[in-house]
Amino acid sequence: MTVALRMTTIYYGPVINPESLTAFQALPWCLIAVGPDGNIIWLEEDVISSELDAALEQHDLFQGDYILVELKSGEFIMPGFIDTHIHACQIPNLGVGGEDQLLDWLNNYTFPTEARFKDTGYASRAYPDIVNRVINSGTTTSCYYGTLHLEATKILADVIHKKGQRAFVGKCNMDRNSPDYYVEPSAEESLESTEALIAYIQGLPLTASGEALVHPIITPRFAISCTDELLTRLGDFAETVPDIPIQTHISENRKEIEETLELFPNASSYAEVYDQFKLLRNNTVLGHGVYLTDEELELIATRGAGVAHCPASNFNLSSGMAKVGKMLDYGVKVGLGTDVSGGNNPSMLYTIQMASTTSKMVAIQSSGEEEEGTFTNNRLDTATLLYLATLGGADVCCLKHRIGSFGSGKAFDALLVSIRDDTGNPAVWGYNQDRDFIGGSDTEITEKDLKEWLQRFFYCGDDRNIRRVFVQGVLIGGQEFQG
């Protein structure tokens, strides 16, 4: 249940604010004012506690006008994670089947799991737990794939809407190369149910902020599972709704690429298949891109499409290691995706760790080779990983103006993170005699301390450290949420 906000809320304490691929702000004494509509009214970067009241009064805020949330030592606020690629319907299969590669894994494990959602009772039972799990991992915005079923995907949209998460929700379009028990009867019906889902999602009530948080997304599963007729219909339809994004998979696995190019002999590359059907554009989210060629990267950058980098899945299904640095140097928008259950964990923190590992492997393998750009063949540092998990994802979703960082007018989609002892997963490096958490020094938190807190959270944190999850200013999850 979401609760309507009535007052301005002031958050006071350490804040991490992403800025670019190479920089973020670590603000030890930050004030963020969040209005009743869940949007940030203003942000003050450097207010020591003795100046707190004066700073609020300068904004015409006097006691009684606002709720003050003061962070404890060891806590900080950062933007919520944006998962640009997740299959909600695959969470029941988490951890299973990782010995297979993509095409076998789909047939042996994934299609049977997804087929169960034909039963709307099953969907109604499964989706609330699934969405809770995602939210409690700190994901404030998800690009969700549902199954091919219209009714089950409506239920998914309902659940997300009720829980107050921000999301894009699509039903898979797939009318060939799938088992008899899990395939759409025709291209025509596939498009019809897509249009019905879009109408349904667009008809959901607006939130207290007057804004829609759940959006539709056109979801051709991947080229192999769509006939030319279906891709033609989807491309023609997409042209009539330019603001509705598109998501699909691309160049994930060698066998998949081979099969795709056989099925579409008129295209010179995988990316060109989507381009030929008018499905490659500025709001297209392409999952994986492990084997994209230079020409494809150029095409994708020219179209303004984004890539969802799914490192955990790329390891788990032995797909390969995506060259994220190279994508960035080509000017391609990149975000991170868990790709559950190709990925074996719905946590974006885990995905950050896998993205770091992937980039280190790429750097190790290419050591000695000439560097071609800022990021190519280099490991991704904390600033870049933070960007990919937040602002980069927002860019891929075309929501950079609303989410991914903090600033006046943007939505307060945020995490309250704690690395304190009492989380059960502390980052302990010192206690005073009362066993209070101390970071750096007893009294002062420095920018350097805060950067280290973020690193501790990123590289050894988990859900236990995610205490509160806010979307559009509303508390919707985290360890301290009693929903």
Ligand SMILES: Nc1nc2[nH]cnc2c(=O)[nH]1
């Ligand atoms: N990882 C992954 N790749 C796909 N390609 C087509 N469908 C899927 C899927 O469900 N997961």
Ligand SMILES: [Zn+2]
């Ligand atoms: Zn996927």
